[in-house]
Amino acid sequence: MTLAGLAFAYARRRPLSTVLVVALAALGVAIATLTLVVSAALERRLASDARGIDLVVGAKGSPLQLVLAGVYHVDVPPGNIPHASLAWLRARPGVAGAWPLALGDSVRGFRIVGTEPALAELYGASLAAGAMFDAPMQAVIGDDVARMTGWAPGAAFAGTHGLAEGGGEHGENAYTVVGVLAPTGRVVDRLVLTPVESVWDVHEHHAGAGRAASPAPPDAQATRRSSADGVHDGHDRDENAGDDADRELTMILVRYASPLAAASLPREINESSALVAASPAFETARLFTVFGVGLDLLRVFAAVLVGAAALLLFVALAQALEERRYDLAILRALGARPRDLVFVLLAESLALAAGGAVLGIVLGHAAVASIGAWLPAAAPLAGAAWRPGAGEAVVVALALAGGILAACWPAWRASRLDVAATLAEG
Amino acid sequence: MFELAGIEKRHGAALAVAVASWRAESGEAWLLAGPSGSGKSTVLHLIAGLTPPTAGRIVVANRDLASLAPGERDRWRGRTVGLVPQRLHLIGAVSVADNLRLAQRLAGLERDDARVVALLEAVQVADLMHRRPGELSQGQAQRVAIARAVVNRPAVLLADEPTASLDDEHAAAALELLRAQALEAGATLVVASHDARVRPLLPHAFVLPAHAAAPRPA
Numbered sequence: 001m002t003l004a005g006l007a008f009a010y011a012r013r014r015p016l017s018t019v020l021v022v023a024l025a026a027l028g029v030a031i032a033t034l035t036l037v038v039s040a041a042l043e044r045r046l047a048s049d050a051r052g053i054d055l056v057v058g059a060k061g062s063p064l065q066l067v068l069a070g071v072y073h074v075d076v077p078p079g080n081i082p083h084a085s086l087a088w089l090r091a092r093p094g095v096a097g098a099w100p101l102a103l104g105d106s107v108r109g110f111r112i113v114g115t116e117p118a119l120a121e122l123y124g125a126s127l128a129a130g131a132m133f134d135a136p137m138q139a140v141i142g143d144d145v146a147r148m149t150g151w152a153p154g155a156a157f158a159g160t161h162g163l164a165e166g167g168g169e170h171g172e173n174a175y176t177v178v179g180v181l182a183p184t185g186r187v188v189d190r191l192v193l194t195p196v197e198s199v200w201d202v203h204e205h206h207a208g209a210g211r212a213a214s215p216a217p218p219d220a221q222a223t224r225r226s227s228a229d230g231v232h233d234g235h236d237r238d239e240n241a242g243d244d245a246d247r248e249l250t251m252i253l254v255r256y257a258s259p260l261a262a263a264s265l266p267r268e269i270n271e272s273s274a275l276v277a278a279s280p281a282f283e284t285a286r287l288f289t290v291f292g293v294g295l296d297l298l299r300v301f302a303a304v305l306v307g308a309a310a311l312l313l314f315v316a317l318a319q320a321l322e323e324r325r326y327d328l329a330i331l332r333a334l335g336a337r338p339r340d341l342v343f344v345l346l347a348e349s350l351a352l353a354a355g356g357a358v359l360g361i362v363l364g365h366a367a368v369a370s371i372g373a374w375l376p377a378a379a380p381l382a383g384a385a386w387r388p389g390a391g392e393a394v395v396v397a398l399a400l401a402g403g404i405l406a407a408c409w410p411a412w413r414a415s416r417l418d419v420a421a422t423l424a425e426g
Numbered sequence: 427m428f429e430l431a432g433i434e435k436r437h438g439a440a441l442a443v444a445v446a447s448w449r450a451e452s453g454e455a456w457l458l459a460g461p462s463g464s465g466k467s468t469v470l471h472l473i474a475g476l477t478p479p480t481a482g483r484i485v486v487a488n489r490d491l492a493s494l495a496p497g498e499r500d501r502w503r504g505r506t507v508g509l510v511p512q513r514l515h516l517i518g519a520v521s522v523a524d525n526l527r528l529a530q531r532l533a534g535l536e537r538d539d540a541r542v543v544a545l546l547e548a549v550q551v552a553d554l555m556h557r558r559p560g561e562l563s564q565g566q567a568q569r570v571a572i573a574r575a576v577v578n579r580p581a582v583l584l585a586d587e588p589t590a591s592l593d594d595e596h597a598a599a600a601l602e603l604l605r606a607q608a609l610e611a612g613a614t615l616v617v618a619s620h621d622a623r624v625r626p627l628l629p630h631a632f633v634l635p636a637h638a639a640a641p642r643p644a
Binding site: 009010013331333334335336338339420423 | 467520
């Protein structure tokens, strides 16, 4: 029988308070773990999706909306821009690459992106099957799209209006899947890539003739506002059959030729054209400031739970100290030193705190895995589960510190016990 | 053996107990008698080094207790003194056998399961060794408490009112067990009791006066 064994025996002897303390600590640690893993996964995902994209150029509106729509594909774009903007941008000396995006339709909740084959390369995606599109109404689908729809090269589908499920179907224009991309872990996994011309064709057919030609950038009259409801977000109006110069795009992703371009190009775009240039890095940081408030609130809640567990532990130990005074006196009579009694109380407290911390880490990661598995939009979370990081180590350390703190006063009292007086009390 | 010389224990100005001189040899069995409140328990605690005397000198197993540092005194007590407290008070969170193992561990001794089993057999509770103390009868608990007190082969075995709640038959059995175990361990036995039934069963007695004045040998 060791002193640690005695500490465990005492903890087992008070099952209700032991379970309560462990459960409360576990809940706090689980919430802290959840916020840590979610925020880390979000940061990783946002950084991964924006990697290689220095600037998003689109219609006048919110820069954050531009980035959310163009980089993360989670928001509606603010409007359209002339197709001529692409050539204008590519001619800028600070631009190393520019990729057009024509948005507005989706299929089964996955966005159809009119673009160029080079967009797949921007995301480091290679073909897992089939070939890259080289004609209108051909589509290359991301890995998530292929898995969720079961489509393979040769499959045909019609897009629906808008960026969410439930829009009207462009039944008269069928896309043909010609290629499937290998998984990248980036946003392209959830996209359907097709030539820009496909989007023009679909909406030319849909909207009919009679559209006004788009003026060339950076004319202030060039951009078109999208509908407020997000359906057919800014691509299906004002599009005429005719030259590409008269067509429209939704936005353009840009990579700088050199870091120096970061200082001059956005300003040049914003001041000399009707376009807006938004930096994903800046807007993502701004976005995280907003997310951060919610995550901070959750962390405070978690800290309150862990603090409550420490308080409950303190009360339980203080109560146990009173109940065990005679036990402690007997232990001293049997040869225990004051520090042995301190050890027993500290070990008991630490065992409960450690139990709560370990259970909390397991629960937190199980919650992350469950959320990732149940919510397709949160799929990246599933991969983040069961990979404890430094953050969790800090949470465990804090929980253990709470355990030590809770035991300090009872342990000090135990070490100062008047053995003879306690035994004499009987 | 132990020796008390010029002992006084005060609580503030009040004299709790005084012992001018008392020497007991190894293997002897003593009754420490006196009415309630005469300081019998205090004398046992003084011999065990659980409380220091206000004045005087205590030597137990050839060690002057004043020469022992506090931490050293605790370990020394675990190895040298066996105590059977009045309420027995076994540690309820662990088994009967673990109560004895705990006494070995706290004294800084190696775990000796053979000794634990042999002792529990000797006091006729070996079949209860895995039970919790709360499952034992008063008589069984007392035998376990005696076994725990002698598990480290103490030089001095101290028992505080061991017959207080026992009938004649069980009181005699408890004293016989204490004497046998003390003899087996080669310990000096001191039984503090105001129970008149105990006096004829122990060959030596030391009586404390009611008013905590100077003691008188019986």
